[in-house]
Amino acid sequence: MNLENFELIYKENRVKIKDKAKIRAKLGEIVGDENVSDKEIDIFAYNKDTTLITLNWTLEGKIAAQPDFIVWPETPEQISSILKLANEEKIPVIPFSEGSGVVGGAIPIYGGIILDMKKFNKILEINDKDLTVTVETGTNGMNLERYLNAKGYTGGHIPQSLYTSSVGGWIAHRAAGQFSSKYGKIEDIIMGMELVLPQGDIIKFKTIARASTGPQLDKLFIGNEGTLGIITKATLKIWPYPEKRGLISYAFPTFEDSLEATRQILRQQIYPAVIRIYDADETNRHFGHIEKAKDKVMVVFVCEGIERLVDLEETITRETCKKNNGIDCGEEPVEHWFETRFKVTETSSTPTFKIVADTIEIGFLWDKAADMYHSVIETTKKIQGVMMITAHVSHFYPNGVGFYFTFAGIPPKEKTDFEFYQEIWNCIIKTVEDAGGSFGHHHGVGINRSKWMEREWGKSFDTLKSIKKLLDPNNILNPGKIYESVWKEGGEN
């Protein structure tokens, strides 16, 4: 294949591997010849993840990046040996499982070795009494959930990427599922893990409900995005499969009313598994067929668990919605949500209109959440070429919320699609940072947010960088993410 037919986007500072044949042979010695490839057809398959701008590039015949080798290890010991080799040869190693990340976390921007975790796919043990499942981290999320369901449990972690993501990806990016109000984010669900550190040491954090054994070092690796270690095994909480589901929806006259109703529900210690607020634009988009919701703010709830508890949650949820001007829209909008939540078609259509689109999720405390929402909408709208900026609120806690913004636009003449994309990202994040929020809620940092790490973390970012340097002195694990930014300036209007 003539790779010159494909424009390479991330082409600066690519690692120069002097003797590729030697490295390939050494990798073969570690994982077996059948588990390493430098064939074009494989190299080409790992040149991107699911970051939305890469879909525009794919359609236009561009490639985000280009790895040099793909390896498929089968044991932590093999990973350890690969990392030792990479340290000796100063070759980047990029962990990859299902490639569902949307912030560039698995894009091999400097080339190097893609370490595909798909062969770590065993579901090792369910412990009914402890309510845990131990699983290898390359396991696909849907395959884990289907297995658990068949055995009478749920994992409680149901992201929209359930079909396309892995347990390792969830932990690496500190993910959240759509049912997180009841079951928590992945950091609330993970109880123990095994991982390989950048220089090849294999360490384990034991499975325990709670402990007082010094600092919670394990937390350092949840959300490390493959920069501090490669997680190979995890023990997660599970729950008995809910015996009842209550479906509730209310339309509110204003965004503020909807926020207030949901805040009050949580304040009463009622935790519907799913709560989703759609602003008026998203309500018209997703629930245009519900007459009562037209131009209003739709909120859908799913209460689940044992019947008596669900009944109580439903009662209090309904009372609180009514008290805050909510109009009961029945079960149909929630059923519609269940039917369509995995019907992802827009990613396939928008690039064909040369539309640049993406989603950005951020975290905010309750106090100024509504103000922050309006600020992001207003600031983003001012960018030349932006056609649409909307939001839903997807994750709820007694103390704050996770917002999920969706933008789409057409780059103005003087900008490339990538420049335009970065400008919008940077604008939204700056607005959130200025308002006191957190720049990411559950997709992670990846490439897209690295530029803002210092602003987000303040002085503590120096500490994080020191830890990175200590654990990974040669910077071989997933370089170009979190600790350094490869994005251009811009968008700080």
Added chain:
Amino acid sequence: MSDILDKYKWMGPIIQKMDRDTKRVFMKNFRMRDKNFFPEGDYKADVKNLVNCMLCPNMCRFDCGTLQAAKSETISPAYKARIGYYLTIGKIDPLDPSNKEFIDLMYKCSNEESCKVWCPFEFSVVSLLETVRDDLNDKGVMPDYCKEQIKKLKETNTIEDHNIYETYKEKGIENIETDGNDDVYYYIGCESMKFPEVIKANIKILKKAGVKFSTNLEKKGCCGGPAFNIRDLKIAKELANKNKELIENTGARIVVSDCPGCIETLRNRYQKVGIEIDVKFIHIVQYIKDLIDNGKIKLEREIPDEYKKVTIHDPCLLARNLNDTESIRAILNKMPGIENIDPIYNKQFTHCCGWSGTVHWADKNIAIKEATNRINELKETGAVVFISACPECELGLAYGISEKDKEKIKIIDISELLMKVI
């Protein structure tokens, strides 16, 4: 265009509010969409859906049998579609011999169509790959392993290197020639000939029920399924016409087969190439179930102990294409004392044995791994008798089973089990 407008109706107000420059560019992009990305050309590939598939976040990946076997992004559905698109628009030159592996990828599918169950666009990936194969054939770059199959079909009239139907005598299979007045034609698949005990069981069951039927093994040939998969439609139509004549000469109004692939081809794929045969095509399990329901077959004997605990491997073609997952279960339910433990992935969510489609020619190791994966799922039930109703499945599963497991696990057709109780 109208479906697009309807789908994006909600965008109306957004477009209204766009500034003039943005709106102008947007409208231009809208008008130029086809020219930009779906250019007209001398190709048959379904480029619009290839694009839909390649830009999808791989929503079916978890249930793609070949991907779950190969454990490589290279085998992921969206990547296959991406390569199919690039081969079509010339970004990857199909005529360049160094691109052979990219062409091979278009055949690394087991046709199980699990993807269709989850696809946001409701198509199967193989339905797209087949359109790419059409163009590859037109360009004269059909892979050698496909050419070999076509050669066999031409020379032996079957998918074997010899006419496998000629082996019926040595295998002790009775041939029943038609007198032109049959009620039923028992259409025996090429691959079924590798399982003579299944054929013998089916013949006995039909006879016991008093069905007037024929097998016509002297004139029997392949249904053409493999040629449809490879997309050599010339040979596929030739075989279809031979089968049309064979079937019509029996006078039967019902054609039953032990092979779901044959029924799928006879019932659905012939129609797509304009060949109509005015009879009812059903898989033999459905017919046998009806015979039992109507009292024509009586289950009189107790099932032997070693066959009491079973699990069902639903053949994907029977479950997802012919939409019949209940006949096997209904027959089992009539057997006193039998315990069926379904595997986690059952009925319309069944997983493939690896031996359907073209992957077993393009990359046998992937097919064997897929078979092993399925064997492991079936083993997890604790049953040691695996029941199926498809010769391809029985062939594929046999590749996936270890020598050690072969000693204790039996893979049998539902008809073979039925013979033990009637």
